[in-house]
Amino acid sequence: MSVLRVDGLGVDLGGRPVLRDVDLAVDVGEFVGLIGPNGAGKTTLLRSVLALIRSRTGRVLVDGRPARPGRSRVGYVPQRHEFAWDFPISVEDAVLSGRAGRIGLLRRPGVSDWRAVGEALDRVRIGDLRTRPVGELSGGQRQRVLVARALAVQPAILLLDEPFTGLDMPTQELLNDLFVQLSREGTALLMTTHDILLALESCTRIALLNATIVADAAPAELRDRDVWMRTFGVSEHSPLLKMLTTLKAA
Amino acid sequence: MSIPEFITDLFNPDLAFLPKALLIAVMSSVVCGVVGCYVVLRGMAFIGHAVAHAVFPGLAVAFVLQGSLVLGGVVAGVVTALLMVVFAQNRRIKEDSIIGVLHVAAFAIGIVVISQAPGYAGSLQQFLFGSLTGVPDEDLYLAGLTGVGVLGVVFLLHKEFVAVSLDREMARAMGLRVFGLDVVLYVMVTVAIVIAVQTIGNILVLALLLTPAATARLLTDRLGVMMLLSPVLGGVSAIVGLYLSWSYDLPVGGTIVLVLTAVFLAAWVFAPRHGALARRYRRHRTLSGTGVGPALGGQEDTPADDVATESASARG
Numbered sequence: 001m002s003v004l005r006v007d008g009l010g011v012d013l014g015g016r017p018v019l020r021d022v023d024l025a026v027d028v029g030e031f032v033g034l035i036g037p038n039g040a041g042k043t044t045l046l047r048s049v050l051a052l053i054r055s056r057t058g059r060v061l062v063d064g065r066p067a068r069p070g071r072s073r074v075g076y077v078p079q080r081h082e083f084a085w086d087f088p089i090s091v092e093d094a095v096l097s098g099r100a101g102r103i104g105l106l107r108r109p110g111v112s113d114w115r116a117v118g119e120a121l122d123r124v125r126i127g128d129l130r131t132r133p134v135g136e137l138s139g140g141q142r143q144r145v146l147v148a149r150a151l152a153v154q155p156a157i158l159l160l161d162e163p164f165t166g167l168d169m170p171t172q173e174l175l176n177d178l179f180v181q182l183s184r185e186g187t188a189l190l191m192t193t194h195d196i197l198l199a200l201e202s203c204t205r206i207a208l209l210n211a212t213i214v215a216d217a218a219p220a221e222l223r224d225r226d227v228w229m230r231t232f233g234v235s236e237h238s239p240l241l242k243m244l245t246t247l248k249a250a
Numbered sequence: 251m252s253i254p255e256f257i258t259d260l261f262n263p264d265l266a267f268l269p270k271a272l273l274i275a276v277m278s279s280v281v282c283g284v285v286g287c288y289v290v291l292r293g294m295a296f297i298g299h300a301v302a303h304a305v306f307p308g309l310a311v312a313f314v315l316q317g318s319l320v321l322g323g324v325v326a327g328v329v330t331a332l333l334m335v336v337f338a339q340n341r342r343i344k345e346d347s348i349i350g351v352l353h354v355a356a357f358a359i360g361i362v363v364i365s366q367a368p369g370y371a372g373s374l375q376q377f378l379f380g381s382l383t384g385v386p387d388e389d390l391y392l393a394g395l396t397g398v399g400v401l402g403v404v405f406l407l408h409k410e411f412v413a414v415s416l417d418r419e420m421a422r423a424m425g426l427r428v429f430g431l432d433v434v435l436y437v438m439v440t441v442a443i444v445i446a447v448q449t450i451g452n453i454l455v456l457a458l459l460l461t462p463a464a465t466a467r468l469l470t471d472r473l474g475v476m477m478l479l480s481p482v483l484g485g486v487s488a489i490v491g492l493y494l495s496w497s498y499d500l501p502v503g504g505t506i507v508l509v510l511t512a513v514f515l516a517a518w519v520f521a522p523r524h525g526a527l528a529r530r531y532r533r534h535r536t537l538s539g540t541g542v543g544p545a546l547g548g549q550e551d552t553p554a555d556d557v558a559t560e561s562a563s564a565r566g
Contacts, residue, residue, distance in 0.1 A: 050423040052419065052422055052423060069422060069424065069425040070424050070425015071425065074423070076420060076423050078417065078419060078420060082417055083416060083417045084291075084415060087291055088291070088467065088471045088472055088473045089412070089473055090472070093412075093473075094416065097409075097412055097413045100410060100412070100424055100426065101425045101426055103409065105406075105407075106407075109409075133472075135471065136471075149420075
């Protein structure tokens, strides 16, 4: 059974259709790259999975049940600027905040919550920074805090919104290794990215999105230049296609 | 006047209004100090300013009808806050303009209403700038109860308020009722302001909400410490301000605010990590200390700002 199943999803934002007839499934242990130009609806698709926006048509199932905020086992890593980094809070408390919905109203975090936080911090290798105020972290460390916060809810599926943007190579590599490792351990991952090279390298499957799914296949099978041209609206002389050709030759 | 004389006055039965004023000033400073932390951290200062003005028509109506000022203020503040949320749905006008339009309108209603009361000039001045006298006993109890109520809500919902402040989208995804929590926060801000309005005055009350919290933020990077420090700073400043006001016959609201501001300025200059002197010292040391090796200088206590610490742990 798919951890995530999107069937015929259509979403309008401000009266404008952003997504139509989107079909996508992510299985246990899959690492799916969601690739498309700006405005293609990548973030909208992630927000639909989080059940933060109403769909016009279709449905989103997580673990076979309609997606619901706080109920579905979904971990979300938003883009870095979504988080209030100037807030006076330590790394471990920031990660713990990801479990606020799960802990429940009027209740305090217990042993299992702190254990989940500790494991998540160790996974992203910032266990030594746990008491550091988040405002003092570098960009790469901040991204890892967000990943840890998502992991702290022990998600069945992890949604990653452009996790590599603005990071240096070592941090990209560390996170990418972690994502690959998580997928091998059975977590499903759905990642939007502009880093096509890295996605082709690491993802088990690539979905090309431009308002709808243009193509959906393993990286090696996306040989058709036409789908890339349709997704990005570029001509055949585009550097993108040259890069893809070079990759295939290699 | 010496401090013992001030204490004697506090227990003088002929000056029964003085301990009441002190009590209400300290209580409202504590409540404002705690709630103000959220206001400062979420960048809601303008909303606080607006709510402070918006309670005025409620006070005016309560005054004219001889009702409870606390109740009147809370109703008016909450109604205006909700109107702001509703009007802000029209995206053509930015939220700060909506807030600006509505809170001045509310204030204007208050002015018109209170002008209908006989001898209104004196009471107007009391509302706007605060006064030591004229706090009735029942308002004291009401203020105490609502204050305890606000602190109780903060205690119970702290985790949720933090989650919403950190990342609204994520809070929503976790299933938190973000809109409901916002309403609760607005109501708490309103209550905190209304309690404080009588001694410190409508115009100056914002200082009680913002200044101690901002001062505490300069002094610490720990939210828990900040939320303890802020009410302590507010409460102590209120006592000192009241003492100075009583001794030198100065307006009480203005004096308390000036004490708060003096503490804020001192923190701005002398705060151990984020104060002007500390920043200057650190910059000086970084500039002159390059010979030691950048790696050493980079880790220990480099300032918050985005850069340095990467190299230390990126390779993990």
